[in-house]
Amino acid sequence: MNKSELIERLAAAQTELAYKDVEQAVKCILEQMSNALASGDRIEIRGFGSFSLHYRPPRIGRNPKTGESVALAGKHVPHFKPGKELRDRVNDAYQAEPIPAAAPRAARRA
Amino acid sequence: MALTKADMADNLFEELGLNKREAKEMVELFFEEIRAALEQGDHVKLSGFGNFDLREKKQRPGRNPKTGEEIPITARRVVTFRPGQKLKQRVEAYAGSGQ
Numbered sequence: 001m002n003k004s005e006l007i008e009r010l011a012a013a014q015t016e017l018a019y020k021d022v023e024q025a026v027k028c029i030l031e032q033m034s035n036a037l038a039s040g041d042r043i044e045i046r047g048f049g050s051f052s053l054h055y056r057p058p059r060i061g062r063n064p065k066t067g068e069s070v071a072l073a074g075k076h077v078p079h080f081k082p083g084k085e086l087r088d089r090v091n092d093a094y095q096a097e098p099i100p101a102a103a104p105r106a107a108r109r110a
Numbered sequence: 111m112a113l114t115k116a117d118m119a120d121n122l123f124e125e126l127g128l129n130k131r132e133a134k135e136m137v138e139l140f141f142e143e144i145r146a147a148l149e150q151g152d153h154v155k156l157s158g159f160g161n162f163d164l165r166e167k168k169q170r171p172g173r174n175p176k177t178g179e180e181i182p183i184t185a186r187r188v189v190t191f192r193p194g195q196k197l198k199q200r201v202e203a204y205a206g207s208g209q
Contacts, residue, residue: 001147002155009143016132024126025136030159032121034197036113040206043113048141050112051191053201075202078160080191087188089149090164094187097151 037078047085054079115141148189160193 001009003026011022033051036043043051053076061072082090115137122133144162147154154162165188172183193201 001144001152003157006140006143006147006154006156010136010139013139013143014135017128017136021126021128022136025122025128026140028122028125029118029137029140030156032118033113034159034200037197038200038204040204041111041113045115045141048145049189053204053206076204076206078191078193078197078201080160080162080189082189086145086148089145090189091186093149093151094166 040076045083047083049081049083049086051078051080053077151187156194158194158196160191160197163190163192164188165190 007019007023007026010026011017011019017025033043037051037053040053042053056075056077058074059072061070062068063070115134118137119130119133122128122136123130126133128136144154148162148164151164153164156162167183167186167188169185170183171180173180
């Protein structure tokens with residue numbers, strides 16, 4: 001599912017807002033989430049998960065073309081930890097899937 | 111301060127003029143549609159923000175941290191998030207206290 005499919009599903013799931021409003025709302029939500037992370041804030045959505053920043057310390061990198069060493073500064077990267085409801089729903093649905101998901105793996109080993 | 115669903119609903123009210131109920135419902139639905147897609151085994155790609163991918167993990171040995179007892183961690187499907195280029199760049203610039 002990509003962003004425009006998400007917007008379509010949201011527009012279909014409720015009757016009050018026009019497609020255009022839903023589109024704006026999705027952009028607004030994602031922008032606010034990005035802004036929060038960009039200013040070092042966490043995002044906490046119960047049942048979905050939390051986003052936080054993880055720090056990567058400075059390190060000596062290498063230019064793969066020239067082999068030259070380059071000093072790389074420390075930086076932050078976004079990190080997502082799925083919440084319990086999301087974890088359980090995704091995995092329960094997986095466990096409930098008919099066996100074919102497992103069969104090709106076994107076949108490949110044979 | 112952590113960003114919450116309530117903050118997001120307030121923002122939709124202020125920025126787009128949705129009424130409080132519509133705003134709350136929109137935020138609720140936004141996360142529910144993403145959960146539902148992932149539950150159905152569908153990856154979610156939100157350009158500019160990032161992708162929610164699914165990975166299948168094989169069974170591996172685990173341990174009950176309290177009792178030390180060995181118990182297998184069963185094969186499962188998990189959600190991972192890969193931040194998009196734009197989000198990574200914006201966050202990289204954050205120079206707050208590293209820890």
